Amino acid sequence: MGISKATASSVAPGAKGDLVVGSATNDAAILTVGTNDHVLTADSSTATGLKWAAAAGANWSLLNAGGTSLTGSTTITISGISNRNKLLILISGGSSANGGSDVGIRFNADSTNANYVWHGTRITNPSAFSQTMISTTSGGGDPYFKFAVFSDNAASVTQGFLLLDGGNSSGVKVVNGAFSATAAGGTNQRNETIGGAYLGTSTISSVSVISSSGNWDAGTVFVYGSA
Amino acid sequence: MIIEKILDLETNKETIVEREMTAEEMDYFNRIAAEKTAEAQALATKEAARQAVLEKIGLTTDEAKLLLS
Numbered sequence: 001m002g003i004s005k006a007t008a009s010s011v012a013p014g015a016k017g018d019l020v021v022g023s024a025t026n027d028a029a030i031l032t033v034g035t036n037d038h039v040l041t042a043d044s045s046t047a048t049g050l051k052w053a054a055a056a057g058a059n060w061s062l063l064n065a066g067g068t069s070l071t072g073s074t075t076i077t078i079s080g081i082s083n084r085n086k087l088l089i090l091i092s093g094g095s096s097a098n099g100g101s102d103v104g105i106r107f108n109a110d111s112t113n114a115n116y117v118w119h120g121t122r123i124t125n126p127s128a129f130s131q132t133m134i135s136t137t138s139g140g141g142d143p144y145f146k147f148a149v150f151s152d153n154a155a156s157v158t159q160g161f162l163l164l165d166g167g168n169s170s171g172v173k174v175v176n177g178a179f180s181a182t183a184a185g186g187t188n189q190r191n192e193t194i195g196g197a198y199l200g201t202s203t204i205s206s207v208s209v210i211s212s213s214g215n216w217d218a219g220t221v222f223v224y225g226s227a
Numbered sequence: 228m229i230i231e232k233i234l235d236l237e238t239n240k241e242t243i244v245e246r247e248m249t250a251e252e253m254d255y256f257n258r259i260a261a262e263k264t265a266e267a268q269a270l271a272t273k274e275a276a277r278q279a280v281l282e283k284i285g286l287t288t289d290e291a292k293l294l295l296s
Contacts, residue, residue, distance in 0.1 A: 063236055073230040073243065080236035100263065111251040143251040188266075208231075212259065215230065 021048040036083060060088070060226045068223075070094050070209065070216035077109070079206035084225030085168040089207055090161050091179070091221050098214025099152040099186055103179055104144035105162050106208040110200050111143035118145060118175070118196025125151075125187055137192055144210055147179035147194065153186025157218070167204035167225075172197045 011020055017033025034040075034052020041053040064078050070091070081087070089105060106116075122137040139146060150156035160179030167173055175196050181189040209221045229248055234241050248256060281291055 064234060068234050073232040075229055075231040077231055077233040078236065079233055080238070102259070111249040113251050113255070141255075143249070143255050212256070 019050075021050055023047050023049075060086075060224050063223045063225045064221075067092075067220040070211075070219035070221055073215055074211050074213070075106075075208050076210075076216060076221060077206055077208040078221070078223050081167075081205050081207065081223070081225065082203075083168055083227070084204065085166065086226040087164045087167050087204060087207065088161060088224040088226075089164075089177075089209070089221065090159075090224070091209060092159050092219060094158040094209075094211075094219030094221070095154070095156065095217055096150055096211040096214040097154060097217045098211070099150055099154045099156060100188065101150050101214050102146050102210070102212035103148040103150070103158045103160075103181065104142070104146050104210035104212060105177075106144035106210060107164075107173070107198050107204055108200055108202055108206055109208065110202075112200070113141050113143055115199040116142055116145050116196070117199065118194040120192055120194030120196075123191040125183060125189055137194065139194075139196070144208070145175065145177070145194070145196070145198075147177055147192050148181040149188070149190040150181050151183045151186030151189035153184045154214070155184035156186060156189055157182045157184065159219075164198065164204065169203065170201045172199055173204065 011028045011030060013020065014030065015032065019031040019033075020028050021031045023029035029048050031048050031050055031052075038052040041051055042049060043051040043053075063081060063084070068076060068078060070076055091103070094103065116139055119136065119138045122135050124135065145162065147160060147162065148158050150158065158179055158181045160177060162175055162177035162179075165174045175198055176194070178191075178193040180191040183189055207223055209216075229246055229252070231244050231246060232241065233244065278288075281288065286294075
């Protein structure tokens, strides 16, 4: 036996996204629209037996379909990020028109030096004669996370990753990452592995990939997000 | 002046903007430029000293690289 006409006529969507859901034999109720990116989930404790909830477990998806090419500017920004507590930023084959440029990652267009703090290990190749140097590195006075420095040859290439946790909160966002830069016949490239935190209080809505001098002229940045 | 390319995931539109550096970016740019100048000068001084030593002991640059490899 279906829902009676009298019952169904008193249950009608009142707003965009409302669902008419069975609540009992021959009866229905309205389930109002959920939060963006939430999924319909069974829950026997609710009147409708359903609820809207965040997808269970990590659910990584590529936010910028196909990746974003690193060309034509010093700063490449992916904006419009929302409800992503974890972000994974990958750079593949990145290159700058200028040798010696920094590779940096910034959040929310925030250039406040004090919001980028980190400690880590740096590997430097100072010159053709010197041994590769391993040293510690720390930051807190730069307007972005600086992960690597291209060699003084413009053919130097970088690749690496940064993982951020806490992007959907107003608290501290923990970061970990590692980037390398090739010599490409030059010297003074820096490879860094860091752990640290972004201290900005806004939820993450954008990621910028920065070449400190000279436009990006090759490579791709991929931004993955998870609930 | 900074050229920034922005991909907005909500509209899937890409825009290019030119903007002035923020105070922090300008400060960092000047600081890094000064550091690189100082590093280059230190490197040049070191290189000159290295060449002087090589001449003193009668080695070419390639011979020195071979010994250090």
